Amino acid sequence: MRVLVADDERNALSTLEELVRGHPDLELVAACSDGETAVEQTLLLGPELLILDVQMPGATGLEVVSVLPPENRPLVIFATAHDDHAVEAFALHAVDYLLKPFDDERFRVALDRALERRREEGPGPNEERLQGVLSEQGEDRLAIHRGGSLVLVPFEDIEWVESADQYVRIHLKDGREELMRASMGHLEKRLPSARFMRVHRSAIVATDQIHGLKSATSGTGQIRMRGGASVPVSRTRLALVRRSLK
Template structure:
């Protein structure tokens, strides 16, 4: 049995695909999401075998969303799109497979046969424009929002999740510290913290060899002895 997640901002499109997949007794739709932020959370929570992902979605596109998935949780991706054949050529090298809207049962069956064969997905080489993140998707109790990377002061992790802090808001993200370190300009300053060097006002050196970075808004961020030298080097300090 293969588990599938559908991510598409259009309800009729999700319903159409669910109806088509219902004819396959070995495919279980474990969830559906209306936007990329919901989709990121669902992927990490449900760990589906395959995600049917719309390319054109508001705020965060399907391609951008793929760039936000931790590689260890990356399922096989089938892009679903209304682009015509010619326009789709730009996306082929970044997809494991794709379906054109409106989806035809015969074409879907070919995709399902490929999934059943347990073939390894092609390596996904993301376009340069989405390999680096410019915003971090976050949630609070009743909101879904994006924090521009330029506004982020620091990110830290604890038992309740990955927390993103800016000068005027904070939220929890599904992105990991490792992914954020690889795809943003945030710098590791502690095992549990990444910091935006441009937001640091001063660094206070402590007696034990560690330090605290103080942001322009007065927030204090631990800097471990292990990472202090790297931080000082990037700030061109001896």
């Protein structure tokens, strides 16, 4: 894979060059110290992967990607000391978002993700990786792709979640719903256990939104949510739900 790197810090740029050259499946085609040159060299050389700093003279890394034609846009990894641009980066379909300082192993993981994306998927939203970055930064929001835009849903707005084939349906307190491509297991890890509970293999609820619990003779149960929804409770989770309501 042909790679262009860009960073306005000389030492950081040299490090990126060395790391790319050390990967057997990558070819370094250009190293740029500003955003304007990165755009020019990308259009001229047609690299398949860009590794960009965010804050650079001439154009930011985000601006570099934004001005490139979407139909011919390379894969992108952002490598930056700034942790407040992750949402924008993944809205541009970034493969990964590296926070400086990072070690060689973390960099190789990002490169391997790029190679895998190129082989199997082609450029596209990497929603699960974005959730990981938000989690690392302590963000209490979910990032959901809706059409061509990115929507951030605060945890506090969520009433309950149910599985929907390869997606999850997020029910909000105001009655709206959002569909997110993720597994229930992934979402269970992402949502804080102090505020959310897995009550069934197909359902997670916000504990402060539980209005009541009704047990059945079969050993299962039904939770009545404050918004009026009825959510199933499995046999294995029923005792846990009862304890949480005491």
